[in-house]
Each structure stands twice: as structure tokens, then as C-alpha cells.
Amino acid sequence: MLREDRKRQILDCAKKVFASKGYHATGVADIIDACGIARGTFYLYFESKRRVFEALLDEFLELLESRVHRIDETAGLPAIRTQLRANVMRVLGAFAENPELSQMVLNEAVGLDKGFDEKLAEFYGGLIDLIDLSLVLGQQVGIVRPLDTRVIAACILGSIKEIVLRVLHGRFERLSDLDAIVDEILSYHLRALFVRDLLDA
Amino acid sequence: MLREDRKRQILDCAKKVFASKGYHATGVADIIDACGIARGTFYLYFESKRRVFEALLDEFLELLESRVHRIDETAGLPAIRTQLRANVMRVLGAFAENPELSQMVLNEAVGLDKGFDEKLAEFYGGLIDLIDLSLVLGQQVGIVRPLDTRVIAACILGSIKEIVLRVLHGRFERLSDLDAIVDEILSYHLRALFVRDLLDA
Amino acid sequence: MLREDRKRQILDCAKKVFASKGYHATGVADIIDACGIARGTFYLYFESKRRVFEALLDEFLELLESRVHRIDETAGLPAIRTQLRANVMRVLGAFAENPELSQMVLNEAVGLDKGFDEKLAEFYGGLIDLIDLSLVLGQQVGIVRPLDTRVIAACILGSIKEIVLRVLHGRFERLSDLDAIVDEILSYHLRALFVRDLLDA
Amino acid sequence: MLREDRKRQILDCAKKVFASKGYHATGVADIIDACGIARGTFYLYFESKRRVFEALLDEFLELLESRVHRIDETAGLPAIRTQLRANVMRVLGAFAENPELSQMVLNEAVGLDKGFDEKLAEFYGGLIDLIDLSLVLGQQVGIVRPLDTRVIAACILGSIKEIVLRVLHGRFERLSDLDAIVDEILSYHLRALFVRDLLDA
DNA sequence: AATGAATGAGTATTCATTCAT
DNA sequence: GATGAATGAATACTCATTCAT
Numbered sequence: 146m147l148r149e150d151r152k153r154q155i156l157d158c159a160k161k162v163f164a165s166k167g168y169h170a171t172g173v174a175d176i177i178d179a180c181g182i183a184r185g186t187f188y189l190y191f192e193s194k195r196r197v198f199e200a201l202l203d204e205f206l207e208l209l210e211s212r213v214h215r216i217d218e219t220a221g222l223p224a225i226r227t228q229l230r231a232n233v234m235r236v237l238g239a240f241a242e243n244p245e246l247s248q249m250v251l252n253e254a255v256g257l258d259k260g261f262d263e264k265l266a267e268f269y270g271g272l273i274d275l276i277d278l279s280l281v282l283g284q285q286v287g288i289v290r291p292l293d294t295r296v297i298a299a300c301i302l303g304s305i306k307e308i309v310l311r312v313l314h315g316r317f318e319r320l321s322d323l324d325a326i327v328d329e330i331l332s333y334h335l336r337a338l339f340v341r342d343l344l345d346a
Numbered sequence: 347m348l349r350e351d352r353k354r355q356i357l358d359c360a361k362k363v364f365a366s367k368g369y370h371a372t373g374v375a376d377i378i379d380a381c382g383i384a385r386g387t388f389y390l391y392f393e394s395k396r397r398v399f400e401a402l403l404d405e406f407l408e409l410l411e412s413r414v415h416r417i418d419e420t421a422g423l424p425a426i427r428t429q430l431r432a433n434v435m436r437v438l439g440a441f442a443e444n445p446e447l448s449q450m451v452l453n454e455a456v457g458l459d460k461g462f463d464e465k466l467a468e469f470y471g472g473l474i475d476l477i478d479l480s481l482v483l484g485q486q487v488g489i490v491r492p493l494d495t496r497v498i499a500a501c502i503l504g505s506i507k508e509i510v511l512r513v514l515h516g517r518f519e520r521l522s523d524l525d526a527i528v529d530e531i532l533s534y535h536l537r538a539l540f541v542r543d544l545l546d547a
Numbered sequence: 548m549l550r551e552d553r554k555r556q557i558l559d560c561a562k563k564v565f566a567s568k569g570y571h572a573t574g575v576a577d578i579i580d581a582c583g584i585a586r587g588t589f590y591l592y593f594e595s596k597r598r599v600f601e602a603l604l605d606e607f608l609e610l611l612e613s614r615v616h617r618i619d620e621t622a623g624l625p626a627i628r629t630q631l632r633a634n635v636m637r638v639l640g641a642f643a644e645n646p647e648l649s650q651m652v653l654n655e656a657v658g659l660d661k662g663f664d665e666k667l668a669e670f671y672g673g674l675i676d677l678i679d680l681s682l683v684l685g686q687q688v689g690i691v692r693p694l695d696t697r698v699i700a701a702c703i704l705g706s707i708k709e710i711v712l713r714v715l716h717g718r719f720e721r722l723s724d725l726d727a728i729v730d731e732i733l734s735y736h737l738r739a740l741f742v743r744d745l746l747d748a
Numbered sequence: 749m750l751r752e753d754r755k756r757q758i759l760d761c762a763k764k765v766f767a768s769k770g771y772h773a774t775g776v777a778d779i780i781d782a783c784g785i786a787r788g789t790f791y792l793y794f795e796s797k798r799r800v801f802e803a804l805l806d807e808f809l810e811l812l813e814s815r816v817h818r819i820d821e822t823a824g825l826p827a828i829r830t831q832l833r834a835n836v837m838r839v840l841g842a843f844a845e846n847p848e849l850s851q852m853v854l855n856e857a858v859g860l861d862k863g864f865d866e867k868l869a870e871f872y873g874g875l876i877d878l879i880d881l882s883l884v885l886g887q888q889v890g891i892v893r894p895l896d897t898r899v900i901a902a903c904i905l906g907s908i909k910e911i912v913l914r915v916l917h918g919r920f921e922r923l924s925d926l927d928a929i930v931d932e933i934l935s936y937h938l939r940a941l942f943v944r945d946l947l948d949a
Numbered sequence: 950a951a952t953g954a955a956t957g958a959g960t961a962t963t964c965a966t967t968c969a970t
Numbered sequence: 971g972a973t974g975a976a977t978g979a980a981t982a983c984t985c986a987t988t989c990a991t
Contacts, residue, residue, distance in 0.1 A: 148950090151950090169370050172984090172985065172986080173985075173986060173987085174985075174986095182951080182952090183951060183952040183953055184952075184953060184954090184986095184987085184988095185950095185951065185952050185953065185987095185988085185989080186950080186951055186952070186953095188986095188987070188988080189950070189951075192987095193986075193987080194985095194986070194987095266515070270517070292530060292533075292534065293526075293527075293530045295518060296509065296518065296527055296530045296531065297530065297534055299505070299508045299509050299512050300505035300508065300509060300531060300534060301505070302508055303504040303505040303506070303507055303508025303509065303511075304500070304501035304502070304504040304505045304508075305504070306504055306508065307500045307501065307503055307504025307505075307507065308497065308500050308501065308504065310504075311500050314467070316471070317496060317497065325494075326494075326497055329493065329494045329497045329498065330497065330501060332493075333493065333498055333501060333538045334538065336537065336538045337534045337535065337537045337538035349975085352975085352976095373959085373960065373961080374960075374961060374962085375960080375961095383976080383977090384976060384977045384978055385961095385962085385963095385977080385978060385979090386962095386963080386964080386975095386976065386977055386978065387975075387976055387977070387978095389961095389962065389963075390974095390975070390976075393962095394961080394962080395960095395961070548971085550971090553971090571772050574963090574964065574965080575964075575965060575966085576964080576965095584972080584973090585972060585973040585974055586965095586966085586967095586973075586974060586975090587966095587967085587968080587971095587972065587973050587974065588971080588972055588973070588974095590965095590966070590967080591971070591972075594966095595965075595966080596964095596965070596966095668917070672919070694932065694935075694936065695928075695929075695932045697920060698911065698920065698929055698932045698933065699932065699936055701907070701910045701911050701914050702907035702910065702911060702933060702936060703907070704910055705906040705907040705908070705909055705910025705911065705913075706902070706903035706904070706906040706907045706910075707906070708906055708910065709902045709903065709905055709906025709907075709909065710899065710902050710903060710906065712906075713902050716869070718873070719898060719899070727896075728896075728899055731895065731896045731899045731900065732899065732903060734895075735895065735900055735903060735940045736940065738939065738940045739936045739937065739939045739940035749954080749955095751954085754954085775980085775981065775982080776981075776982060776983080777981080777982095785955080785956090786955060786956045786957055787956080787957060787958090787982090787983080787984095788954095788955065788956055788957065788983095788984080788985080789954075789955055789956070789957095790983095791982090791983065791984075792954070792955075795983095796982080796983080797982070797983095951991105952989105952990100952991080953989100953990105953991100954988105954989095954990090954991105955987105955988085955989085955990100956985105956986100956987085956988075956989100957984105957985100957986105957987105958984105958985100958986100959983105959984085959985095960982105960983090960984085961981105961982100961983095962980105962981090962982095963979105963980085963981090963982105964977105964978100964979100964980095965977100965978105965979100965980105966976105966977085966978105967975105967976080967977075968973105968974105968975095968976085968977100969973100969974105969975090969976100970972105970973080970974100970975100
């Protein structure tokens with residue numbers, strides 16, 4: 146079997162096991178059982194259980210990053226809303242396609258060693274920067290009202306994380322419909338963000 | 347030493363150790379070292395490491411619950427805003443007073459056995475219910491605009507969780523000032539929630 | 548409470564617990580719970596768990612010894628048989644009255660520390676000596692046929708031990724009647740022991 | 749090293765340690781020291797200390813069972829005696845060849861958890877059944893006199909157990925000679941069992 | 950490349966015994 | 971006499987990682 150294929154196989158199996166049992170409760174034994182490979186083989190491809198987890202995390206964070214596109218704030222208002230909507234939809238899509246990884250990523254820091262926490266913090270920091278930047282630009286072109294962009298960026302990120310978590314856990318009975326949820330959030334935040342005059346739009 | 351005092355002592359020491367090393371990385375040895383007690387003494391008060399953690403969690407969740415007061419929505423608008431503000435301040439205060447526990451609580455489900463996850467999920471579910479109820483009442487008295495209260499309640503909770511996390515981690519350089527942050531969030535959400543006519547207020 | 552009464556109480560409670568859970572599985576906690584006394588009180592009367600067990604053993608061995616009376620071999624045959632029967636009945640009675648202790652005593656040496664084994668070995672050695680002596684006397688007065696008295700004494704002891712064990716465990720369905728069992732054993736052994744001429748008796 | 753060889757090695761070492769220190773006093777550490785293997789290796793072959801002990805017990809009980817052959821009661825008297833003698837010799841041989849295990853097996857119920865007791869009880873119950881059956885057959889062909897076969901079977905078993913115990917402990921000074929002992933027991937029991945007419949034989 | 954037997958440091962938990970009150 | 975909180979040595983079992991084949 147090709148080196149990369151085997152590596153992929155291990156990652157895929159590990160992903161499932163980690164998701165179902167959690168990182169700590171998962172043993173190397175669980176992973177190699179799921180793969181149908183020998184103990185030694187595992188260590189031929191990854192130097193530790195930890196590294197597999199990190200590889201999975203990296204992969205997912207990269208995917209997420211690729212789904213967040215830069216907003217063209219010079220476009221008209223409806224276009225901006227459309228772009229935002231597309232961003233949110235793509236991100237939620239990434240979560241939906243990777244329910245196993247999502248849970249891990251949606252939880253910062255609970256004693257998975259310090260290393261994970263930092264990696265996640267960095268990732269979310271990046272997202273906040275992105276949102277922050279958009280808000281500042283929005284203010285500059287006069288569509289976003291004066292507010293503390295740093296704080297509000299965190300609010301926005303947090304609300305999205307929470308929604309994803311609850312969708313993943315199936316906690317929204319009425320709406321299994323992502324579209325409707327996304328519209329709701331978007332309207333909510335835009336209303337909070339926009340300057341008075343735009344509210345009629 | 348009195349039974350309750352010793353129990354308190356163990357809880358306090360354990361809290362610190364859990365917070366600094368994480369649940370899994372913490373050994374009973376760490377806890378008893380921090381307490382300056384013998385191994386056996388520990389098991390005299392708690393039947394397992396797990397139970398100590400649960401006790402801490404329970405305690406903190408209770409504290410948080412006690413800090414969220416029911417809103418009197420029949421009062422005037424300014425009074426409502428004041429009540430909301432007081433609630434948020436009290437909750438943030440609880441987090442600020444217990445930075446060690448906060449981190450644990452702010453993260454649902456990371457494979458600490460299923461039990462924890464459920465307990466936390468239940469807690470946050472309760473909070474969302476509370477917010478949801480407030481929104482519905484607000485709609486009935488005509489100050490909250492039409493929106494999916496369930497989804498928006500999750501948004502609000504998520505934004506608060508995220509803010510608390512970032513404050514705890516010291517990620518807001520400019521504002522160490524809680525008051526300002528709370529005002530910012532409150533304004534943001536109220537603007538997003540209120541019907542048009544109230545925005546002038 | 549008088550010193551001796553308390554000691555008695557502890558012995559009685561310990562006896563029950565040891566019998567139901569076995570020596571190793573029994574903890575000091577079990578004993579003091581059964582007594583309703585404090586940990587410290589226990590050590591006021593016995594210097595260790597081990598000592599309690601030893602005291603119980605000693606007591607029971609003494610009781611058993613007191614139940615085996617010397618045979619008057621100068622009496623006639625029927626009288627000898629009666630005396631033997633009385634001995635066996637008294638011993639079986641002692642076992643029946645102390646089912647808890649019986650089990651312990653009926654089992655030599657299984658890793659209860661070496662000390663117990665020796666004590667028990669000594670006890671059974673004494674019993675064999677007693678039986679041996681009777682056999683020798685029997686041979687001298689011409690009622691016991693020539694045989695290796697040492698080996699046969701062991702046989703007789705072993706058969707009684709086994710019977711008692713099985714009676715204690717309720718393994719004889721048909722006969723709950725000790726009398727009948729004793730007669731059966733007695734007849735069996737006498738037949739094996741007596742010289743030819745006496746068999747008609 | 750081959751899987752079975754290693755398992756054998758562990759069993760053999762454990763047997764020695766159990767015999768010399770007793771089950772409870774033996775630690776896994778003792779066993780692995782005796783084997784010269786690592787802790788983990790032990791658990792690669794047996795899931796607990798308990799299981800090793802059980803395996804040893806099973807093995808020995810099987811050996812013993814294989815040594816007791818069914819008596820052909822249709823043969824003549826001398827032939828029957830020869831068969832019985834062979835049975836006893838084979839069983840005693842098994843004990844003699846496994847002095848370590850013998851001690852364990854010769855003692856029912858000493859609070860090693862209930863499981864052991866039951867296994868042993870079952871084993872001895874089987875032996876008694878075997879002896880019982882022989883007695884009944886003997887009665888049917890008219891060589892065994894009327895008696896309670898169940899009770900007497902227990903007597904016979906008990907006498908053999910006691911003899912073996914004492915031989916193992918070296919308590920028969922004069923006779924280290926198994927042959928003589930076996931003859932003595934056999935004569936004794938046959939005399940007690942046979943109908944009058946056969947006693948001349 | 951693959952295997953899986955071997956390793957041994959690491960950890961939670963128990964329990965007989967002590968001793969200050 | 972009585973108490974029961976405190977002690978800490980002892981021990982079974984786990985599991986990530988190595989390495990000879």
C-alpha cells in the first residue's frame with residue numbers, strides 16, 4: 146500500500162475513534178483495531194498518538210480557513226450580505242461535513258495538553274482578526290456603526306460557535322434547515338451592526 | 347480539623363491544580379501535595395478523583411444559576427436594560443471570581459467522560475431556556491421584534507461565553523474594564539433585538 | 548461496659564463477619580461496623596485483625612478438645628461403642644453449634660499466613676494422636692486388629708472432617724439427621740477396625 | 749518466544765510462588781520476578797492474578813480427573829482390588845508430582861472468593877459421585893454390604909484427602925513408602941465395605 | 950513495509966494501624 | 971474508655987512506545 150494511502154487510512158480511522166470516545170479515552174489499540182493494522186505499523190506513520198490528533202486538527206483548521214473568503218466591502222449592501230451569507234454557509238458546511246472533528250475544534254482548552262489549546266486559540270484568534278478587519282472596513286465605508294470591533298468580533302464568533310454546537314448535537318428541533326438558521330443569525334447581527342439609515346434597506 | 351473545613355480545603359486545592367494542569371494531567375498526588383494531606387485522607391472525603399471534579403462543577407453551576415435573576419419585563423425599558431445589565435455583570439463576576447472553574451465550564455464535551463458533557467449540556471440548556479423565555483416575553487409585550495427566539499437565544503449565550511473566555515485569557519488588551527465590555531455587548535444585542543421604534547430610546 | 552464484655556462482643560461480631568466474607572475479604576471496618584464501635588476502640592482490645600482471628604481459632608479448638616473424652620477401653624464392647632458414639636456426637640455438635648468457625652477450622656493452610664497453618668496442623672495432630680492412642684489401646688486389649696495405627700488414625704480423622712464439611716454445606720439431601728449419619732460412620736469404621744471375631748457382635 | 753511457551757513459563761513460575769507464599773500473599777511482582785519478565789508481559793497473557801490461579805486450578809483438576817479410571821466391577825474380586833489400587837496410586841502420584849498445587853486443592857473454601865470454593869466443591873462433588881457410583885454397583889453385584897453410599901463415599905474421599913495432606917507435609921515418619929500406605933487404606937476400606945463372606949478372601 | 954511480543958513507568962485506590970482529642 | 975480523622979505503604983492494572991524478526 147502506498148505510504149500516503151496508509152497514512153490517510155490511519156487518519157480516517159483515528160478520526161472516527163477520537164470522535165466517538167474522546168481523545169483521552171482513545172487508545173492506540175482502538176485506532177489500530179479500527180484500521181486493521183499492527184501496532185508497529187502505526188508508529189511507522191505517526192510518532193505518537195498525539196501527532197495523529199494534531200494532524201487531524203491541522204487538516205480541519207486548514208479546511209475551515211479555506212472556507213472563509215475575504216469580503217469585498219466596496220460592493221453594494223445586498224452584495225455584502227450575500228458574501229457574508231456565503232461565508233457562513235461554507236463554514237457551517239465544513240462543520241456539517243466533519244461532525245467528528247467539529248466537536249473537538251469547538252472546544253478550547255480542557256486539559257488536552259497546553260499545546261492543543263494554543264493551536265486552537267491561534268485559530269480562533271485568526272477568525273476574530275478576520276471578522277474584526279471586516280468590521281473596521283465596514284466602519285470606514287460607513288455601513289457599520291461605531292462600536293468596539295474587537296469585542297463585537299468575539300460576540301459574532303461565539304454566536305456562530307454556539308449555533309454550530311447545537312446544530313451538531315441536534316438541539317434545534319424545529320429547524321433542521323440550515324438556510325433558515327443562517328438567515329436568522331445574519332439578520333440579527335446585521336441589524337446590530339448597521340448604522341441607522343441602512344435598517345430600512 | 348472539622349469535616350467540612352477539610353472538604354473545603356481539598357476542593358480549593360483541587361480546583362487550582364485542575365485549572366493549571368487540566369483534569370487528565372492532574373493526579374491525585376498533585377492534589378494531596380497541594381493540600382499537604384496524606385493519600386488516604388483524600389479518599390476519606392471523596393471516593394475518587396472524578397468525584398472531586400464533579401463536586402467543583404456542581405458548585406460552580408449552582409453559583410452561576412444563582413446569579414441569573416428573572417427579568418421583570420413589565421417594568422419600563424430603561425429598567426429592563428438595567429436588569430439585564432445586572433444579570434450579565436453578576437454572571438461575569440462569578441466567572442471572574444472563579445477563573446479556574448470558568449475554563450472548565452466554558453467548554454462543553456471534550457471527552458471527559460460522557461457524564462460531564464451531559465451535565466454541562468444540561469446547564470447551558472437551562473440558560474438558553476431562560477434567555478428564550480425572556481425573548482418570548484419581550485415579544486409579547488411588544489419590545490422584541492419577531493425572530494426565532496431559540497436560535498437567537500443560542501447566539502446570545504454563545505457571544506457571552508466567547509467574551510468571558512477571551513477576558514479570562516486576557517485577550518482584550520485595550521479594555522480590562524468589564525463595565526465597558528458589558529455595555530458594548532448589551533447595546534449590540536438590544537439593538538439587534540428591539541423593534542424599530544425603540545431604537546431611538 | 549466491662550472490659551471482658553466488650554472483648555466478647557468484638558469476638559462475636561468478628562466471628563460472623565469472618566464466616567460470611569472470609570478472613571481476607573473482611574476488613575477491620577466490617578468488624579467495627581458490625582459491633583457499632585469506633586476504629587480506635589477495636590485496637591484497644593486487640594492489637595490487630597490477625598489477633599482477633601487467632602483468638603477465635605483458639606477458642607474453638609479448645610471447645611473441640613473439651614468435647615473429645617478419653618475412651619475407657621476396659622469396658623465391654625457395647626460400652627466402648629457407646630463412648631465412641633458419644634465422642635463423635637459431641638464433636639459434631641460443637642461444629643453444628645459454631646458453623647461460622649467450623650469452616651475456618653476445617654481447612655488447613657491456604658495461604659492464611661504460615662502461622663495459622665501451623666496452629667491448625669498442631670490441632671489436628673493432637674486429634675490424630677488421640678485417635679492413634681485409642682487404636683493402640685484397642686489393639687492391646689485385643690479388639691482392634693493389627694494395622695498401621697498412625698495411617699488409620701488419619702483416615703478416620705479425614706472421614707469425619709469431610710462429613711462435617713458436607714453436612715455444614717447442606718450437601719446431604721436425604722439425611723438431615725445427624726444420628727443416622729453418625730451411626731453409619733461408626734459402623735463403617737468399627738467394622739474396618741475390629742478383629743474378625745467381634746464382627747458378629 | 750512462542751505464545752504457549754511463555755504462558756507455560758508464567759504458569760510454572762506462578763505455581764511455585766503461590767505454593768510458597770499463598771495466593772493472597774503473592775503479588776504480581778513476585779510472579780514476574782520469578783519469571784524474569786516485565787509487568788506488562790504478564791498482563792499480555794493473563795488478565796489478572798486471579799486468572800492465573802484459576803488456570804492452575806483448572807489444569808490440576810483436569811489432571812486428577814484423568815487419573816481416576818472407571819472400575820470394571822464385573823471382574824473378579826482380586827481384579828477389582830487391583831483396579832482400585834491402581835486408581836489410588838495414580839491419584840496419589842498426581843499429588844506427589846504437583847506438591848505445590850496439591851495444597852491448594854486439598855482445601856475447600858477459605859474465603860478465596862466464592863468462585864474458587866465453588867469450583868473445588870464441584871470437583872470434589874464429582875469425585876464423590878464417582879465413588880458413590882462404584883459403591884452402588886458394588887452393592888448390585890453383591891460385594892458391597894448395605895450402607896448409605898453417599899455418606900460412605902464422603903468418608904472415603906475424606907480419608908484419602910487427609911492421607912495425602914499428611915504425606916505432603918511429611919507427617920508420616922515411618923513410612924515414606926506410598927505403596928505400604930495405599931495398601932493399608934485399601935485394606936481398611938475394603939474390610940469396612942465388603943459383605944461378610946468376602947472377608948476371608 | 951509490516952508485525953506483535955515485550956517493556957516499565959505511571960496511577961488510582963485500599964486498608965491496617967496510629968494518635969490527638 | 972472511647973473516638974474517628976489521619977496516615978502512607980502496598981498493589982493491581984494500563985498503555986504508549988520500542989524493537990527483534
